[in-house]
Amino acid sequence: MGARFVQLTAAAAVPVAVLGVLALVLTGCGGQGGLQSAGRTPDAVGPVRLWPDLPPATNPPIDYGETDTERVAGIEVPDNDVHRVDPIAVVRSEVRAHADARSGADGLYEQTVRAIEACDTDRAHCPVLAPYYRDLTGNGRDELIVGIRMPDQQLGVRVYLAEYEGLTRIMSTVDQVISVELAGRDLITRVSSAGIPGYEYRTAWSWDEQQRSMLPARDEIVRVKPPGTGATLVPAPAFVSPTPTPTPSGGGTPAPAPAPVAPEGGR
Numbered sequence: 001m002g003a004r005f006v007q008l009t010a011a012a013a014v015p016v017a018v019l020g021v022l023a024l025v026l027t028g029c030g031g032q033g034g035l036q037s038a039g040r041t042p043d044a045v046g047p048v049r050l051w052p053d054l055p056p057a058t059n060p061p062i063d064y065g066e067t068d069t070e071r072v073a074g075i076e077v078p079d080n081d082v083h084r085v086d087p088i089a090v091v092r093s094e095v096r097a098h099a100d101a102r103s104g105a106d107g108l109y110e111q112t113v114r115a116i117e118a119c120d121t122d123r124a125h126c127p128v129l130a131p132y133y134r135d136l137t138g139n140g141r142d143e144l145i146v147g148i149r150m151p152d153q154q155l156g157v158r159v160y161l162a163e164y165e166g167l168t169r170i171m172s173t174v175d176q177v178i179s180v181e182l183a184g185r186d187l188i189t190r191v192s193s194a195g196i197p198g199y200e201y202r203t204a205w206s207w208d209e210q211q212r213s214m215l216p217a218r219d220e221i222v223r224v225k226p227p228g229t230g231a232t233l234v235p236a237p238a239f240v241s242p243t244p245t246p247t248p249s250g251g252g253t254p255a256p257a258p259a260p261v262a263p264e265g266g267r
Contacts, residue, residue, distance in 0.1 A: 069213045070105070072160065072167040073097055080162040082144040087131040088119045090160060090167060091146060105172035112150050136185050136214065137161060137207045143170070145187070150174065157189065159205075159214055171205055171214035187214065193221065200224050 074093050078084055095113050098106035108116075112127050119126035129147035136143045141162060148156035157180060159171035171187070178190040178200060186204045193199040199221050206217035 069211075070094075070169045072169060075167045077162040077165055077167055080141060080165065082133065082142055082160065082162045082167070085144060085160075085162075085167065087144060087146045088116070088126065088128050090144070091128050091148060091158075092116055092119070094169070105169075107174065108148070108156070109150055112148065116148075132182070134182055134185075134187075136187065137170075138185060145182075147180065152176065155180070157187070159187065170207075170212070173205075186217070196221065198223055 072090055072093055075085065075090055094106060095108065095116055099113070101107045102109070115122075115125055115127050119128060127149040129149065132145040133142040134145060135141060136145075136159065144160040144162070144167070146158045146160070148158070150156060153176050154174055155177040156172070156174045157177070158169055161168045161170045173189065175189065175191045176194070178192055181188045181190075183204075186206050188202060188204050191201040191203070193201055202220050202222055203216050204218040205214045207213075208215045208217075
């Protein structure tokens with residue numbers, strides 16, 4: 001009987017020890033650093049339509065991107081590969097096809113037109129920027145993205161699609177651009193707002209399969225001026241984009257990486 005009594009006491013010691021540890025843990029939760037209620041969760045409030053009896057506008061929204069596409073005359077694209085096309089020749093072909101255009105999708109300043117014609121002999125002042133390449137249409141091939149510098153910090157941005165061994169312009173816009181970015185298959189422009197100081201417009205251009213062109217899919221006005229500052233000055237354009245896709249020929253030497261900065265103390 002004595003041996004059986006000792007055996008039962010030893011077996012009961014394990015759950016007793018476990019209960020003791022749990023008691024310590026639960027006691028600690030009520031002290032400093034423990035969980036505390038943040039109060040009652042506010043009720044979710046859905047959107048409320050104001051003046052529900054007001055009839056909606058009957059005029060449908062105008063899709064101002066419908067007429068932005070145009071075939072570029074005189075440009076051949078072997079194997080529909082835009083990497084094999086000279087972007088200066090593309091812009092020059094459009095300039096010559098619309099020599100008198102000063103507004104709209106083909107509009108360029110007269111001094112910009114003269115500078116484009118002189119690009120072969122004066123590359124330092126050529127307004128056609130280095131091209132970028134990205135599949136913006138989802139067809140598995142890159143499109144050609146061209147920027148054209150203009151006076152008054154304006155930038156023309158044009159996108160070209162290679163099809164049927166030729167080139168089609170699927171986007172053209174001119175504005176006082178702060179930066180141009182690529183995000184996925186969207187081309188995003190940040191533009192200074194002349195009418196609303198302290199704000200900028202951000203427009204995401206996306207491929208529209210029905211219109212067969214790049215259209216403004218999202219447009220927003222963003223406040224950028226810090227509180228308490230004076231009038232916003234228009235910054236110089238900064239062209240922020242991913243590294244261009246390398247051409248098959250591999251031309252050009254990449255810029256050297258910046259030297260590392262030594263920490264304070266010379267270590």
